Structures are given as C-alpha cells and as structure tokens.
Amino acid sequence: MAAALVGGLGLAQAWAQASARPVLTVAATIAAEPASQTAFAIRVGPPEAVPHNAFVRVRGLPPAAALSDGHSIAPGVWAVSLVALPELKILLPPGAAGRSEIVVTLVAVDGSVLAETKATLAIAAARQSERSQVRRDSSPPTTASILRAGAPLQMPPEAAEPNGPAPKPSPQAITPQDRERALRLIKKGDAQLEDGNVAAARLFYERAADAGLAQGAMALAATFDAAELARLKLRGVRPDPKEARRWYERARQLGASGVEERLRRLGAS
Numbered sequence: 001m002a003a004a005l006v007g008g009l010g011l012a013q014a015w016a017q018a019s020a021r022p023v024l025t026v027a028a029t030i031a032a033e034p035a036s037q038t039a040f041a042i043r044v045g046p047p048e049a050v051p052h053n054a055f056v057r058v059r060g061l062p063p064a065a066a067l068s069d070g071h072s073i074a075p076g077v078w079a080v081s082l083v084a085l086p087e088l089k090i091l092l093p094p095g096a097a098g099r100s101e102i103v104v105t106l107v108a109v110d111g112s113v114l115a116e117t118k119a120t121l122a123i124a125a126a127r128q129s130e131r132s133q134v135r136r137d138s139s140p141p142t143t144a145s146i147l148r149a150g151a152p153l154q155m156p157p158e159a160a161e162p163n164g165p166a167p168k169p170s171p172q173a174i175t176p177q178d179r180e181r182a183l184r185l186i187k188k189g190d191a192q193l194e195d196g197n198v199a200a201a202r203l204f205y206e207r208a209a210d211a212g213l214a215q216g217a218m219a220l221a222a223t224f225d226a227a228e229l230a231r232l233k234l235r236g237v238r239p240d241p242k243e244a245r246r247w248y249e250r251a252r253q254l255g256a257s258g259v260e261e262r263l264r265r266l267g268a269s
Contacts (some may be wrong), residue, residue: 020049024056024106024115032123034096037068037089044082044106044115053109056080060102061121066091066200072191093199096123174212182213189219198223198237209247214254221247227265241266 208216
C-alpha cells in the first residue's frame with residue numbers, strides 16, 4: 001500500500017509538471033532615454049514548465065536600437081537565450097525618441113509559441129540642458145558616453161575641442177575573459193553593420209573598445225572614416241573625420257596595427 005501511495009504521489013507530481021504552463025513577465029512600460037542603456041527585465045518561469053533550448057524573441061524595437069545580448073534576426077527583431085535575460089539591456093543611440101510597442105515571446109525550439117506578452121518602450125526627449133550643450137557644440141555628439149549605465153548623453157571635455165586629446169587607454173591590460181566578451185561584441189557589431197544598422201554597430205564596437213580591445217576601436221573608427229565607409233559600401237552614412245581620428249588614436253594606444261596609414265589618409269583628405 002505504501003508503494004502504491006508513493007507511486008500515486010509520483011504520478012500526481014509528474015502530471016502537475018506536465019500541466020504547468022510557462023509564464024512570461026515584463027514591465028508594462030520601460031522608461032528610457034536616448035544615448036543610454038536601459039535594463040530590460042524579462043522573467044520566465046516556473047523552471048519546470050520551460051522546455052530545454054527555449055528562447056525569447058523580442059519584436060518592435062526601434063530600428064537603431066540594439067540589445068546587449070542575443071542575435072538580431074531582422075530589423076527590430078532579436079532572439080535572446082534564457083541565460084542572458086538577467087543582465088539584458090536595451091541600447092539606444094543619440095536621437096532616439098518616441099514610444100514603441102514591444103512584443104516579447106517565449107518560443108520553443110520547434111518554433112511553437114509558449115507564452116507572449118507586450119510592453120511599451122517610452123523614450124524620453126533629451127533634457128533641455130543636453131539640447132543646449134549640443135547646440136553650443138557645432139560638432140556631432142561623440143559616442144563616448146552611450147554605454148555608461150543609466151547615464152544621459154554628455155560631451156566629454158576633449159570632444160568639445162577640435163584637436164582635443166584622444167581617449168585615454170584602459171589602465172589595465174585586457175583579461176582573457178574580457179577579451180572573449182569583447183570579441184563577441186565585435187561579432188554582434190559586424191552583424192549589425194552587414195544589415196546597414198550603423199548606429200547599433202557603433203554601440204557594440206564601443207563596448208569592445210571600452211573593454212580594451214584594439215579591434216573594437218578600429219572598427220568604430222572605420223564607421224566614421226569616409227574611405228572605410230566607401231569600402232564597406234555603406235551609403236547614407238555621414239563620415240566624421242574628427243571622430244575617426246579619435247578612435248584610431250585609441251586603437252593605436254591599445255596596440256592596433258595599420259593605424260598610421262589610416263591616420264595619414266585622414267590628414268591628407
């Protein structure tokens with residue numbers, strides 16, 4: 001009788017797990033600012049109800065926006081693994097504004113929809129002080145502060161000077177873990193660049209450069225370099241020689257090769 005009772009409990013537990021349905025939870029409104037990264041909290045559970053290899057699909061992001069992890073599968077559409085959800089952030093470029101309806105879907109490996117919810121991304125207009133700062137500086141805003149967590153766009157002192165000093169190198173050598181993470185960021189930036197999403201690519205390249213990877217600074221500089229933009233066949237992107245020089249200088253400080261030739265070319269243009 002005891003064995004039958006235990007067996008009955010086991011069947012009841014198995015039935016409860018089989019009948020459980022996954023739940024997807026996202027904040028109804030996500031408040032963000034342009035030129036920033038904003039936490040994108042997505043919760044999935046209970047664990048026993050989520051099939052192995054399920055993932056989250058995000059639709060409706062502004063075209064120039066990017067996620068800190070995952071893969072862009074179409075403009076405004078991203079696929080994100082469940083392990084990346086706790087640290088997921090929305091990366092917004094300067095000039096982003098307005099409201100977007102985001103659809104978040106939990107998808108099984110066979111493509112079936114397990115759960116779905118919606119949220120509104122509300123991007124506030126730039127603060128008056130920031131708009132005044134941009135008007136005082138005739139040059140376009142630098143991307144140097146885009147990825148500072150929770151920080152609004154601010155112009156660093158050297159960006160306001162026509163021939164200001166290049167960004168300072170990282171005080172410590174890049175660790176193997178940081179290098180691996182930065183290389184993944186480069187790959188994500190390359191994927192965005194192939195899709196013509198230069199603003200999102202710059203966000204990933206700058207994060208790689210901030211981690212101390214010379215390749216990130218080189219790639220970021222190239223997105224401002226007229227010759228490199230022509231080589232990449234990126235049309236409609238306005239070159240910025242000053243920003244290109246700044247990031248080439250950063251790449252040289254980080255040990256990149258081939259920088260001198262590009263700097264000479266910029267000087268001759």
